[in-house]
Amino acid sequence: MTAMLESSSAAAANRPGSIRWSKQFGRVFVYGCLALLALVFLAPLLSMLLTSLKSMDEIRAGNLLSLPSTPTFAAWANVWGASCIGVTCGGLKGYFGNSFLIVVPATFISVALGAFNGYVFAQWRFRGDNLIFGLILFGCFIPFQIVLIPMAGLLGKLGLAGTIPGLILVHVVYGICFTTMFFRNYFITVPAEIFKAARVDGAGFWAIFFRILLPISWPIVMVSIIWQFTGVWNDFLFGVSFAAGTNQPVTVALNNLVNTSTGTKAYNEDMAAAMIAALPTILIYVAAGRYFLRGLMAGAVKG
């Protein structure tokens, strides 16, 4: 779009009187396009939000994007604390808590290990380092479905089948591939002479990592945290495969809630439940999205 803007203003430069008008027209056009696209992408979310605030009668009568006549959080309260999921009727809150119990340690551990691995792969040479890094990269491309059965067997052997720690382990193992790659690619851009200077100054392996490297890696830490948090939070397949009953994450509970409600479908509750399940990842993006962008940039541009 910048290219278009430039060419339009370049053309306008030949006719001095119209420069202003043409520039303004370009700007209006660009913002118009952006607004329209934003609306298209936001409409489903908006419709979800509006529906979740309506009563069932109003939903049946009205259209998807109309404002609720009497907004109510009743559906939200219900799915949060009272709806029946499977045989228990305690709403989503327990599962929501499960998801946090899974996502926080899984994110923390995989990011920490990724940072450490990345540091080693980027700046220390050892026998077979490239081969091992290649294998770890390969891990990024293994489809989830392939590992389900062996993973289930492994968790069983470890006595972690159906538990939250089991699920954390699975997510950490999968996450390490990505976080290692992120950190390694970031650290490789740090000039080698900085490490040499630190070694001459008497800093050891850990001092270099904690004192010199970590303080400049917050952009990539943010990227990894967002990546892992959203990935683990949104995971359904591992959750449904490896967690049993009350240990299930919120995504699985959401599915059960929406699919098992008997009688008439309570769309307002479905929407409220979906909103609740999606809220943490939305908040993370809102809070840290700019670090995400900046981090991706910082990893790409040397310096």
Added chain:
Amino acid sequence: MANLAINHVTKSFGSLAVLNDINIAIEDGEFLVLVGPSGCGKSTLLSIIAGLDEHTSGSITIDGDPVDGLEPKERDIAMVFQSYALYPAMSVEQNIGFSLEMSKMPKAQRLERVSKVADLLQITHLLKRKPGQLSGGQRQRVAMGRALVREPKIFLFDEPLSNLDAKLRVEMRTEIKKLHQRLGATIVYVTHDQIEAMTMATRIAVMKDGILQQFGTPEDIYDRPKNVFVATFMGSPAMNLLPATVVGETLSLKGADAVLPVPASVVAPLTEGREVLLGLRPEWLSLASAGSPSGPSLPLLVEVIEPTGPDVFAALRAGEREIMARLPTGTPVAPGQKASFAIDLSKAILFDAASGVAL
């Protein structure tokens, strides 16, 4: 403070030989300058002395003890890197004090040492800043500070002044020299700057393509270069090299239709008809005046003159040959003029034309 010996050190990266059988030994308190064209292996040699790179064969001793295989911190050296290599997240103060912190020096003592060094380098006002907020020259001084704050056995400097402006560079040069005299520190110093090399060094090692060309005092290197490479690398403008043929006791200059006696300094027997190069530094030429004692001289055409302040560089021509002369300012020469130039052959050097080795 310590002596340093580099014995038969060889380094290859895979099949690429970067250093080839380097032998250098310096005494305690010496100032060794490494010079050579870009890519000749100076930084690599420095890294090997520091213990950051491993050499392929040979050995390094500091104070008589082999240090091969020791970590940099076990060698007690300080190093200034070509690219500064400051720690981006730390303030200038933390950067300079980092090595002391790593050696667990108490904070008060550490800060005192840092502020002394900052004073010396005139960066006290920058102590709280991050490296990203400094200019190139300021960063370089911080990098210097990081080395100076320690009292190591050996200082290693990799072109530490290359980014300073001319005035600061001269100041820092003097500072380093003073520091060297005051501490009696052993220093290995890489530079591209000949003036730095000549003024600071007690020893110079000239390298090319990973091979040590000559190792000696600045006078050795300047007055008695061992080969054509060393002769032309050191000195600016470069030494004139005139192809000549030995004819009896004289040299017949090729392409110039002129004859000069064989310099007295040449002791090796010269066979008749041998092809040689006559090496003349620009300052060994002077305008022959009527009153001066009659030594060897050449009639030369003045082509270009370049005043530099204290001296005038004159491009002279003899037939096909161009000869640079360094004349005192005020010498009455003008472009286009033909004049007779006296040649001081007492220091002149003859090189074998084929091998480039001094005779």
